[in-house]
Amino acid sequence: MTVPKFKTTKKNATLGYNESSKRWLPLTVNASGSLIVDASGVTDATTETTYNVTLTVADTEYSQALPANTLGYTFQNRNYNKLRWSYVTGKVAGSTSPYNEIKPGASISEGDIDLTGKTLYLASSTAGDVVEIITWT
Numbered sequence: 001m002t003v004p005k006f007k008t009t010k011k012n013a014t015l016g017y018n019e020s021s022k023r024w025l026p027l028t029v030n031a032s033g034s035l036i037v038d039a040s041g042v043t044d045a046t047t048e049t050t051y052n053v054t055l056t057v058a059d060t061e062y063s064q065a066l067p068a069n070t071l072g073y074t075f076q077n078r079n080y081n082k083l084r085w086s087y088v089t090g091k092v093a094g095s096t097s098p099y100n101e102i103k104p105g106a107s108i109s110e111g112d113i114d115l116t117g118k119t120l121y122l123a124s125s126t127a128g129d130v131v132e133i134i135t136w137t
Contacts, residue, residue, distance in 0.1 A: 014108075018035065022114050023112070024111075024112045030126040042094070045137055049067060049137045050132070050134050051064050051132075051133045051134075053079060053133065054128070057127055058124065058126055059124075059125055060110065060123060061089065061090070062119065063119050063122070064115075064119070064120045064131075064133055066115050066118045066119065067135055068116050068135045070118070070137050071111065071112065072113070072134070072136045073133060074109040074110075075111065076106065076108070077131055078129070080104045080105050081129060082101060083101065083123075084100070084124065085100050085102065085121065085122050086120075086121045087121070089121050092123035093123045113134075
């Protein structure tokens with residue numbers, strides 16, 4: 001028996017995992033209580049782009065614009081040092097909230113969301129760190 005998988009997005013939408021397509025899809029419940037999967041307008045990411053961003057100077061903000069129609073990404077610090085990141089400029093170099101941290105050896109991934117127009121802002125306390133970013137459009 002397959003156990004259904006569900007999750008809630010940051011915008012409180014409910015998603016169900018479709019095993020055949022390997023995708024999270026929006027769910028609704030109709031008046032009779034049946035789950036309805038809305039796959040209209042869903043497209044799969046087909047193009048991978050890799051970026052290597054060198055953080056030459058410690059505690060300095062560097063940026064990488066995500067390509068148009070980005071549906072997901074993953075990134076990590078190749079050098080296994082702590083990394084600060086944000087979608088907001090001016091936050092990571094001086095550790096000014098809001099920003100996020102990636103612990104040494106960890107990575108961050110986002111998927112099944114529209115990241116068009118987003119930029120990642122990055123900084124490290126260690127000069128020469130290289131951030132590997134993989135995007136899917």
